[in-house]
Amino acid sequence: MKMKSIFKFSMALSLLAIMVACQPKQTSRNLGEGSSDAASRVYIAPGQMDEFYAFLSGGFSGQVSVYGLPSGRLMKVIPVFSVDAEKGYGFNEETKPLLQTSFGMVPWDDAHHPELSQTAGIPDGRWLFINGNNTPRIARIDLTTFETAEIIEIPNSGGNHSSPFTTENTEYVVAGTRFSVPFPQKDVPIGSFKENFKGALSFITVNPETGHMEVAFQVLLPAFSYDLAHSGKGKSHGWTFFTSYNTEQSNTLMEANASQFDKDFVAAVNWKKAEEYVKAGKAREIPASYFHNVYDDKTHMATSEEKKTVKVLIPSECPDMVYFLPTPKSPHGVDVDPTGEYIVGAGKLSADMAVHSFTKMLKAIENKAFETTIDGIPVLKYDEILAGMVSSGGLGPLHTEFDANGNAYTTFFISSEVVKWKVGTWEVMDRVPCYYSVGHLMIPGGDSKQPFGKYMLAMNKITKDRYLPTGPELNQSAQLYDISGDKMQLLLDFPTVGEPHYAQAIPAGLVQPKSKQYFSIAENNHPHVTKSEADSKVVRDGNIVRVYMTAIRSHFAPDNIEGIYVGDQVYFHVTNLEQDWDVPHGFAIQSSRNAELLIMPGQTETMFWAPDRPGVFPMYCTDFCSALHQEMQGYVRVSAKGSNVPLKWWVGNQQ
Ligand code: RUQ
Numbered sequence: 001m002k003m004k005s006i007f008k009f010s011m012a013l014s015l016l017a018i019m020v021a022c023q024p025k026q027t028s029r030n031l032g033e034g035s036s037d038a039a040s041r042v043y044i045a046p047g048q049m050d051e052f053y054a055f056l057s058g059g060f061s062g063q064v065s066v067y068g069l070p071s072g073r074l075m076k077v078i079p080v081f082s083v084d085a086e087k088g089y090g091f092n093e094e095t096k097p098l099l100q101t102s103f104g105m106v107p108w109d110d111a112h113h114p115e116l117s118q119t120a121g122i123p124d125g126r127w128l129f130i131n132g133n134n135t136p137r138i139a140r141i142d143l144t145t146f147e148t149a150e151i152i153e154i155p156n157s158g159g160n161h162s163s164p165f166t167t168e169n170t171e172y173v174v175a176g177t178r179f180s181v182p183f184p185q186k187d188v189p190i191g192s193f194k195e196n197f198k199g200a201l202s203f204i205t206v207n208p209e210t211g212h213m214e215v216a217f218q219v220l221l222p223a224f225s226y227d228l229a230h231s232g233k234g235k236s237h238g239w240t241f242f243t244s245y246n247t248e249q250s251n252t253l254m255e256a257n258a259s260q261f262d263k264d265f266v267a268a269v270n271w272k273k274a275e276e277y278v279k280a281g282k283a284r285e286i287p288a289s290y291f292h293n294v295y296d297d298k299t300h301m302a303t304s305e306e307k308k309t310v311k312v313l314i315p316s317e318c319p320d321m322v323y324f325l326p327t328p329k330s331p332h333g334v335d336v337d338p339t340g341e342y343i344v345g346a347g348k349l350s351a352d353m354a355v356h357s358f359t360k361m362l363k364a365i366e367n368k369a370f371e372t373t374i375d376g377i378p379v380l381k382y383d384e385i386l387a388g389m390v391s392s393g394g395l396g397p398l399h400t401e402f403d404a405n406g407n408a409y410t411t412f413f414i415s416s417e418v419v420k421w422k423v424g425t426w427e428v429m430d431r432v433p434c435y436y437s438v439g440h441l442m443i444p445g446g447d448s449k450q451p452f453g454k455y456m457l458a459m460n461k462i463t464k465d466r467y468l469p470t471g472p473e474l475n476q477s478a479q480l481y482d483i484s485g486d487k488m489q490l491l492l493d494f495p496t497v498g499e500p501h502y503a504q505a506i507p508a509g510l511v512q513p514k515s516k517q518y519f520s521i522a523e524n525n526h527p528h529v530t531k532s533e534a535d536s537k538v539v540r541d542g543n544i545v546r547v548y549m550t551a552i553r554s555h556f557a558p559d560n561i562e563g564i565y566v567g568d569q570v571y572f573h574v575t576n577l578e579q580d581w582d583v584p585h586g587f588a589i590q591s592s593r594n595a596e597l598l599i600m601p602g603q604t605e606t607m608f609w610a611p612d613r614p615g616v617f618p619m620y621c622t623d624f625c626s627a628l629h630q631e632m633q634g635y636v637r638v639s640a641k642g643s644n645v646p647l648k649w650w651v652g653n654q655q
């Protein structure tokens with residue numbers, strides 16, 4: 001490592017420490033004039049609704065939370081990669097398969113980047129995708145139900161961070177490995193990093209009708225760390241850009257060793273070209289093991305399928321498919337402006353931000369303006385592709401989003417601020433502080449062809465002194481700014497669920513009309529559905545007992561069961577017979593080592609119960625559903641193994 005860069009790097013680190021330690025105390029008191037005006041602009045009167053749905057990732061919570069903007073009101077936490085006892089997600093038999101992976105059932109992940117599906121480059125309100133980092137996966141959430149509908153595992157990856165950024169018509173969502181890993185995964189010395197490790201960039205197709213995902217192909221790149229991505233749009237449609245760091249290819253003490261080179265790369269992948277190569281049979285079919293899990297709204301069940309191969313393209317065998325764009329210095333975010341012309345690489349260890357021109361990039365490719373070639377991938381000449389530099393005076397640029405008026409907004413982690421600058425002239429227009437140490441920011445539609453603008457949400461890593469203290473653990477925070485004028489104005493700040501790395505927002509009108517109110521009982525194809533109370537029953541097959549139960553305000557049928565023995569494996573298949581909005585029923589039984597069930601109207605859910613001692617165990621509805629909710633209860637009698645209490649069930653006097 002050059003002395004100069006060590007110095008710069010440790011300067012940045014100590015600056016960060018000072019900034020975090022000495023942040024000025026900012027309270028609503030010194031927001032000064034305009035603060036009451038700010039309050040009125042985020043105030044949604046009782047009975048009124050928000051203008052935008054905002055989807056914030058939960059980071060290490062593994063979930064997505066849904067907020068209304070501008071109010072900042074939390075409306076729902078959608079369980080995605082982590083089990084959620086509140087909703088029975090990952091505990092009931094129907095959703096367990098969603099969390100299956102090649103490593104078995106994984107009950108947690110680290111979810112970073114929500115990404116809305118797009119049509120013609122504009123968010124369309126159909127689906128929300130999000131990446132799982134630790135066990136590389138992409139999930140698809142259905143925005144009619146606000147539930148996780150599908151999860152696909154990504155093979156040959158470690159730390160799926162540069163994901164799931166969509167292409168213009170959601171042809172693909174992408175996945176890039178943050179941690180390069182042996183390809184294929186095997187037992188090799190860590191020191192053989194350069195020979196044995198690779199970085200896979202994956203392109204996952206999305207079926208335009210069903211949304212179903214499939215790993216179409218992977219592009220095998222050198223073992224760098226692929227950090228973030230964005231797909232081209234308009235003129236750059238057909239390309240996806242991935243940032244990389246650790247082009248030094250180090251495998252230890254990365255904070256210093258991966259910060260040596262002045263420039264790392266943005267990898268530009270021409271996926272239309274890649275498609276041609278796949279069609280022409282250039283892809284190698286490589287053995288792999290990864291899971292594809294799909295939830296079906298008609299059977300109300302998820303199923304899991306193991307996939308066994310993946311198509312891999314090697315750049316040295318596929319010319320003109322990948323280029324490296326030199327970008328200073330350990331870039332984090334890569335963001336493409338609404339026209340598709342400018343590619344902003346935020347070098348988190350560099351003071352100025354390099355903006356590349358797509359037009360110049362094409363010209364450099366045509367003129368073969370290459371600095372060198374790495375593993376068959378041409379490195380374009382930096383000066384030939386550079387559109388301009390943003391000299392912001394900020395430190396530690398991370399992410400950029402755009403408004404509809406040709407402005408860009410970049411977060412600076414170290415100097416803890418958002419800087420607004422003009423696309424094309426690169427001049428700085430405005431800057432506002434964030435409390436504290438902002439990571440991502442989000443403008444509704446701000447990574448699309450048509451930003452909806454109006455608000456900017458900064459998501460901050462450090463909350464110290466912003467809220468009443470809650471012990472050592474403080475929530476991360478989001479801050480909402482009005483960006484409709486020349487100057488940004490802080491309107492609101494609110495704590496978040498988990499650590500929101502990124503968010504997306506969409507006008508409510510694109511989602512709200514399609515929101516499902518209940519599931520049709522007539523169309524319920526669950527294999528263990530009970531469509532009417534008269535059909536409720538208990539069936540024994542050896543030591544497996546299936547309870548076909550119904551729930552309706554305000555009783556279960558059956559609500560009394562006898563003839564269950566210690567050692568039985570009991571499945572409660574509970575169907576909620578309600579056909580009305582907002583009438584879920586819950587189900588819980590004492591001694592179950594599970595969560596509750598929370599069954600939507602028209603849905604069937606299953607709880608597994610293994611009674612381990614004789615007794616009479618109460619069961620009840622956990623969701624306040626009517627004036628007689630408290631009466632929605634019953635009993636299950638459990639007898640010693642081998643006793644001869646007959647199997648019986650009833651509700652009311654039908655015993
Ligand atoms: S990250 S703060 Cu997207 Cu996970 Cu940049």
Ligand code: CUA
Nearest residue numbers: 621623625629
């Ligand atoms: Cu059903 Cu409470």
